[in-house]
Amino acid sequence: MNTYRNIRKRQRHADADEDLSFSRSRARSLVLEANLIENPLEKFELDKIIQLEQLELVLESYKGSQLPLELRQWCFQVVEKHTRQDYESAGIWSASGKKAELRSEAARYLLVRHYPLMTLIGFVHYRFTIENLENVLYIYELHVIDGYQGLGVGKKVVQILELLGRLTKMRKMMLTVFKRNKDATRFYKEKLGFSLDASSPQFFGDMECKYEILSKDLMSFSEDCTSKNSLIRSKLFRVHEYLN
Numbered sequence: 001m002n003t004y005r006n007i008r009k010r011q012r013h014a015d016a017d018e019d020l021s022f023s024r025s026r027a028r029s030l031v032l033e034a035n036l037i038e039n040p041l042e043k044f045e046l047d048k049i050i051q052l053e054q055l056e057l058v059l060e061s062y063k064g065s066q067l068p069l070e071l072r073q074w075c076f077q078v079v080e081k082h083t084r085q086d087y088e089s090a091g092i093w094s095a096s097g098k099k100a101e102l103r104s105e106a107a108r109y110l111l112v113r114h115y116p117l118m119t120l121i122g123f124v125h126y127r128f129t130i131e132n133l134e135n136v137l138y139i140y141e142l143h144v145i146d147g148y149q150g151l152g153v154g155k156k157v158v159q160i161l162e163l164l165g166r167l168t169k170m171r172k173m174m175l176t177v178f179k180r181n182k183d184a185t186r187f188y189k190e191k192l193g194f195s196l197d198a199s200s201p202q203f204f205g206d207m208e209c210k211y212e213i214l215s216k217d218l219m220s221f222s223e224d225c226t227s228k229n230s231l232i233r234s235k236l237f238r239v240h241e242y243l244n
Contacts, residue, residue: 034168078122110160174216
């Protein structure tokens with residue numbers, strides 16, 4: 001009887017390893033497919049002109065390698081102005097590092113212009129990538145310049161990214177937010193439905209960390225995402241304990 005139980009136990013472990021291997025392979029495949037898309041707005045025939053209550057927007061899509069130098073420099077200047085102090089408070093600001101991040105082959109951009117003058121008013125830097133063995137759309141930077149904040153621009157851009165994430169079959173959308181930026185935290189959690197991700201540092205006892213990792217499920221409207229997130233967090237905590 002014990003021999004039979006051991007055989008069944010080994011079989012369950014083998015099945016779990018096979019499922020995990022398939023899941024990893026599937027995630028990598030979906031990220032690769034998404035990154036091969038030249039222009040997601042054109043691929044999925046999404047509107048490039050967006051009408052908000054008080055203004056009209058024009059969206060432009062770029063890969064990191066295709067973004068013209070002057071536009072990348074503009075993006076860097078906006079990041080430096082808006083969040084340099086946040087990065088410095090966490091001890092992780094590096095101008096050269098941020099510039100390298102912005103010009104990465106993996107980077108994706110949506111630039112936002114105010115129609116009809118076509119003035120640049122914001123941008124989002126995002127990526128299709130793997131996080132904790134899952135295929136995700138990760139928002140690296142989202143900025144709207146002074147004078148255009150509070151008009152729904154950022155919310156609309158994130159909604160478009162959410163749609164892109166669903167269309168490319170990403171499991172969830174993720175981002176990192178600095179704790180000291182209370183407005184951004186409220187914006188993502190209260191207006192856009194993000195919640196703490198299972199991989200956020202405080203779940204591993206790092207209460208002094210200056211940032212949180214947020215996520216939003218893109219795969220299911222009916223799933224109990226809180227229970228699912230708790231299960232993932234438990235697994236990640238065990239891995240963290242093992243590695244340390």
